[in-house]
Amino acid sequence: MRLAIIILFFSIPIFSQTDLEVKFYYGKVNDSFEIFVDNNEYCEVTAVLQLSHENVMVSSKNQNTFLIPARTKNLKLSSLTAIDYGKYGFEFTHKEYRGDITKSSYSNHYPYSLPFLKGQVYKVIQAYNGSFSHQNMKAIDFEMPIGTTVTAIRSGTVVKVEDHFETQGETEDFAKFSNHIIVMHSDGTFATYGHLQQNSSKVKAGDVVNRDAILALSGNTGWTKVPTLHVEVYRPKPSEKQYIETEFKVGFGQSTIFLKENQIYKRDYR
Numbered sequence: 001m002r003l004a005i006i007i008l009f010f011s012i013p014i015f016s017q018t019d020l021e022v023k024f025y026y027g028k029v030n031d032s033f034e035i036f037v038d039n040n041e042y043c044e045v046t047a048v049l050q051l052s053h054e055n056v057m058v059s060s061k062n063q064n065t066f067l068i069p070a071r072t073k074n075l076k077l078s079s080l081t082a083i084d085y086g087k088y089g090f091e092f093t094h095k096e097y098r099g100d101i102t103k104s105s106y107s108n109h110y111p112y113s114l115p116f117l118k119g120q121v122y123k124v125i126q127a128y129n130g131s132f133s134h135q136n137m138k139a140i141d142f143e144m145p146i147g148t149t150v151t152a153i154r155s156g157t158v159v160k161v162e163d164h165f166e167t168q169g170e171t172e173d174f175a176k177f178s179n180h181i182i183v184m185h186s187d188g189t190f191a192t193y194g195h196l197q198q199n200s201s202k203v204k205a206g207d208v209v210n211r212d213a214i215l216a217l218s219g220n221t222g223w224t225k226v227p228t229l230h231v232e233v234y235r236p237k238p239s240e241k242q243y244i245e246t247e248f249k250v251g252f253g254q255s256t257i258f259l260k261e262n263q264i265y266k267r268d269y270r
């Protein structure tokens with residue numbers, strides 16, 4: 001006798017907080033359904049899967065946090081099997097985050113390089129919690145002529161390059177037009193370099209870069225008043241970024257300091 005399996009409810013709502021290239025899907029294997037994920041990002045991604053179901057046995061808990069390695073295909077997250085042959089069903093939602101949101105430690109007192117070449121001098125026009133665009137944000141803005149070479153403050157893997165925008169404005173709604181590069185460091189923190197010049201990137205996602213490597217040219221895209229380079233370091237968290245206070249090598253590079261608004265800093269080290 002053939003057993004009837006009736007699917008009661010069955011949907012795959014896509015709830016995604018980010019623009020990450022992460023894809024969830026399911027497939028039927030014998031009498032079970034299996035949920036898979038592809039992570040096309042160049043960094044690990046935290047996926048939070050929330051399942052609801054009826055008359056189904058699940059191989060994972062109803063909510064599960066998974067760490068998906070970079071560039072992973074067909075990773076099985078869960079499998080669901082009908083408890084008895086009758087009506088059954090399931091649905092799930094998911095959220096995903098760049099990086100490992102469960103990680104609690106990072107390297108303190110890392111000596112960051114200034115993000116420009118030796119011999120150059122730039123003014124910090126906005127620092128932590130600055131009044132123009134850094135409310136609740138620990139980021140540094142350097143005033144910098146368009147076309148200045150931007151270098152990596154720390155080595156890592158380039159995980160995102162966005163450099164096709166050309167729009168700039170002085171209000172928050174222009175923030176989304178900021179060309180930027182994101183680099184993941186070995187301790188799981190990320191650096192974002194913002195307001196870059198259109199089509200100026202010298203790196204692509206997946207590239208491994210050393211500290212002081214050339215990343216792009218500075219510009220005036222996104223939410224700015226004047227040509228600016230924005231730099232921030234953070235670790236990923238479910239609700240919002242956790243910003244890291246960064247100490248930069250200045251002068252000849254023998255000591256590190258926290259940069260201050262309206263101060264001018266010179267780089268005299270390689």
Ligand SMILES: [Zn+2]
Binds near residue numbers: 133134139141231
């Ligand atoms: Zn900024």
